[in-house]
Amino acid sequence: MRIKICGFTSVDNANQAAMLDIDAIGLVFYDKSPRYVNVGTAIDIVNVLPPFVNRVGLFVNSDSNFIDKVLCKVPLDTLQFHGDEPAHECAQYTMPFIKALHMNVQTNIKKMADEYHQASGLLLDVFNKDIYGGTGENFDWRLARVDINLPIILAGGLNSNTVDNAINQVHPYAVDVSSGVESEKGIKDINKIKQFIQKANL
Numbered sequence: 001m002r003i004k005i006c007g008f009t010s011v012d013n014a015n016q017a018a019m020l021d022i023d024a025i026g027l028v029f030y031d032k033s034p035r036y037v038n039v040g041t042a043i044d045i046v047n048v049l050p051p052f053v054n055r056v057g058l059f060v061n062s063d064s065n066f067i068d069k070v071l072c073k074v075p076l077d078t079l080q081f082h083g084d085e086p087a088h089e090c091a092q093y094t095m096p097f098i099k100a101l102h103m104n105v106q107t108n109i110k111k112m113a114d115e116y117h118q119a120s121g122l123l124l125d126v127f128n129k130d131i132y133g134g135t136g137e138n139f140d141w142r143l144a145r146v147d148i149n150l151p152i153i154l155a156g157g158l159n160s161n162t163v164d165n166a167i168n169q170v171h172p173y174a175v176d177v178s179s180g181v182e183s184e185k186g187i188k189d190i191n192k193i194k195q196f197i198q199k200a201n202l
């Protein structure tokens with residue numbers, strides 16, 4: 001299973017995690033998140049990553065000038081839009097992007113897959129009226145059993161106790177986790193990551 005671990009704030013922590021069997025790391029450029037990284041720290045983190053680990057920059061309703069500024073300085077591979085960004089805004093950066101959907105019973109994934117057809121994938125996270133993401137909460141995975149033309153990245157409240165069940169129900173392209181592998185907000189617990197990787201690959 002492909003695995004993205006999101007929300008690193010420290011160089012050593014990101015480097016240790018990236019040496020494990022993971023495919024992507026996420027950097028949160030959203031200043032209301034406890035996992036926010038500034039541009040300087042983000043540069044330091046991406047510089048220590050080994051090859052073939054995808055560097056994902058997460059944004060929430062950011063101004064395009066801010067995103068351009070980050071892109072000029074931080075070598076990212078993929079953009080993750082985790083707010084209410086319309087499709088044409090996500091597609092304007094000539095870079096691969098994934099779009100988060102905030103899942104509830106009303107979410108029409110097929111319709112959103114048409115709307116965001118330029119995305120590399122759709123990330124399905126829980127809907128929470130107060131927070132855009134990193135909630136540690138899951139949604140009803142039965143809602144994610146759809147047949148669409150885009151890869152599905154499953155997120156929201158995953159941890160080593162739940163990820164195997166989630167994968168069995170949804171059969172996603174990849175999983176994304178933040179809170180579920182932390183010792184405190186923004187600091188990942190390497191043992192929890194190892195357990196997560198093991199359970200995701202059962």
Ligand SMILES: O=C(O)c1ccccc1N[C@@H]1O[C@H](COP(=O)(O)O)[C@@H](O)[C@H]1O
Pocket residue numbers: 006007026028030033034035058060082123125132133134135136137155156157158176177178179180
């Ligand atoms: O991690 C954050 O702080 C964050 C803030 C704002 C939007 C998204 C954020 N993270 C993403 O949220 C999901 C689920 O996280 P969790 O595992 O439930 O904690 C994941 O896709 C993160 O990339």
